[in-house]
Amino acid sequence: MNRRTFLKSTGAGLLVAGSGMAWAQSAPRPLPLIPLTDLTGGIEGRISLALNKASHDFGTGAQSETFGINHDYLGPVLRVKQGQTLPFDVVNNIGETSTLHWHGLHIPGDVDGGPHQEIAHGATWSPDVPIVQHASMNWFHSHMHGRTARQTYSGLAGVLLVEDDASLSADLPKTYGVDDFTLILQDKMFDGSGKMTYALTAEVFEDGFEGDTLTVNGAIAPVAQSVPTGLVRLRILNACNARFLELSMQSGPITVIASDGGFLAAPVEAASILMSPGERYEVLVDMSTVDSNELTVNMDGGGSFFASLFGGNAATTVLTLTRRAEAGFDGAMPRRLANLAPPKASEASVTRSFQLEMDVGADLAALAASWDNFCGDAGAMAINGQPMKMDRIDEVVRKGNTEIWRVSVDDQLHPFHIHGCSFRILSQNGAAPPAYAAGWKDMVHVEEGWSEVLVRFDYEAPKDAPYMYHCHILEHEDCGMMGQFTVG
Incomplete structure (x- = not known):
């Protein structure tokens, strides 16, 4: 079937926009359900996650070269329960070094899956990941230093849903693929x-x-x-x-x-x-x-x-x-969900400041021409004047201390992520966060003024397996807008 026949028969269309070409569906297609692996009832043996090269049709009729985790594109939805330890075997078959970071999990640095836990092609990484936090939606994705953007964009990402006794018994929809x-x-x-x-x-x-x-x-x-x-x-x-x-x-x-x-x-x-x-x-x-x-x-x-x-x-x-x-689900809209006290900035014993910096003198055009879809030595952007360096620890945090982290930028709107924790937002862009962002978070964004979060780190991250803090615009992260810190 040629492309024109395919478009006519399926409703997929190529729309020519002023800045280039964009694809769209002329009529909605069925929502693809990401395969669910439900482990809340128990775990038998190790959990295999295979990073693979593959191909995938997004709806254009053409097969795109992709990466996937146990699938041709993206990874599974893993449903787990607080108190479990997840014995993963992460096998790398993509032809280049990668990592797999558990974004949002409260876990020690040596199983966080950051850039220090590299997985060479053909190798297997076998972390035992403890699930200690309350019910939450987390995800996992590549965190390969300098190549996070391309590898994640190509499909190395999946979802990890943590449940607990309260969420499993809550009067909320929870039948996957139905409600x-x-x-x-x-x-x-x-x-x-x-x-x-x-x-x-x-x-x-x-x-x-x-x-x-x-x-x-x-x-x-x-x-x-x-x-x-x-x-x-x-x-x-x-x-x-x-x-x-x-x-x-x-x-x-x-x-x-x-x-x-x-x-x-x-x-x-x-x-x-x-x-x-x-x-x-x-x-x-x-x-x-x-x-x-x-x-x-x-x-x-x-x-x-x-x-x-x-x-x-x-x-x-x-x-x-x-x-x-x-x-279907016949429960009413809930009135209460969780006990969530207001954050108390007075509990903080340390305040740290982070300036996200775009302009550190790098010629971005020359950089783009010199490297093949990654950021080279990751020296084009910085935090507090320092581009990311794998052998430099930027901050040393005492385990159990409550701290205020203040984030500002020199240009543009940036999302900021901290590994190994959840935090409460005290201010976002110099104002109170919207009510929907007033709960537990691991992302905050900033464009004007300061954004401030109240955070505590309860798990260790040693020098050889530090946590990261970084802009979550992945190309900025790859280009050096990232730092690392230990907890001990």
């Missing part, structure tokens, strides 16, 4: 034949990679899912390299029940929520009184592809939910 769905949102770039592309330019180094086509679970948006009558739960990950996504519902407010590190004190209704790269939110949609509802996305900042694609309207549909006649 409980995991959504991995990404932006992609495709060439005229429909194959995924990734290339670094001076502009990409500066802004981070921004694709012109939105995908959901590896399929070009929009997608659709029929659901029974009642509440529906969406667990959402922004796995873009650099794009901020502003999410809302077509009908009614968006109701947030959890952020990166777990449940909020109570549901929060908002007109929209802003998700930085790496952030996660869980939302509830009431499908008891409407026949359909849509999750929509706006691109934050200068993203122009939606305006080009959809006739000047900056919003597009991510997911359409349609109601079936059968009864």
Whole structure:
């Protein structure tokens, strides 16, 4: 079947925008369900995660070269329980060195999967990862120094859902693929034949990679899912390299029940929520009184592809939910979710300041021309005047101390991530965080003024396995906007 016949028969289309070419579906296709591995009932033997080279059709009719974890693109959804220890065997078959970082987990540095835990091609990394935290949505992705952006973009990412006794007994939707769905949102770039592309330019180094086509679970948006009558739960990950996504519902407010590190004190209704790269939110949609509802996305900042694609309207549909006649989850919208006391800045004994710096004199155009889709020696950007160096420890933290970390930038909007912990946001861009971001987090963003978080580290990270702090625009991280710290 040639490309024109494929487009005519499937509804996949190539739209020529002012800045290039973007793919879209003329009608929603079914939501792909990421395969679930449910380990909450017990673990038998070691858990194999194979990093593989593969190919994947995003909906263009062409096979793109990808990486996957046990699959041709992305990894599984792992559902685990607090108190378990996860015996992983991570096998690297992608033809180059990689790592696998457990983003959001409260774990010691030697099993964190950061850039010091490299896995050579053909080798196996076998960490025993303890699950100590409360219910939360976490994820895992490549953290190979200098190559995190390309490897994660190519598909080395998956979701890890932590449950606990309270979440398993809570009156909330939890039947996977029926009333409980995991959504991995990404932006992609495709060439005229429909194959995924990734290339670094001076502009990409500066802004981070921004694709012109939105995908959901590896399929070009929009997608659709029929659901029974009642509440529906969406667990959402922004796995873009650099794009901020502003999410809302077509009908009614968006109701947030959890952020990166777990449940909020109570549901929060908002007109929209802003998700930085790496952030996660869980939302509830009431499908008891409407026949359909849509999750929509706006691109934050200068993203122009939606305006080009959809006739000047900056919003597009991510997911359409349609109601079936059968009864589903019949519980009411919860009033309370978790005991969540306000953060107390007075408990902090140390304050640290971090300035994220774009302009350290590197010629980004020359850098892009010199290296093959990675950032070379990672010396183009910095934090506190220091580009990331694998053999330098930037901060030394005492285990159990409560600290305030203050983050500022010299240019642009940046998401900031700290390994090995969850924290509470005291201020974001110099103001109180929105109510939906007032719970446990491991991501904060900053553009103007300071963002401040209250954080404590309860697990050790030695010199040979330090934690990272970094901008979560992956190209910035690769280019040196990252530091490392020990806890002891």
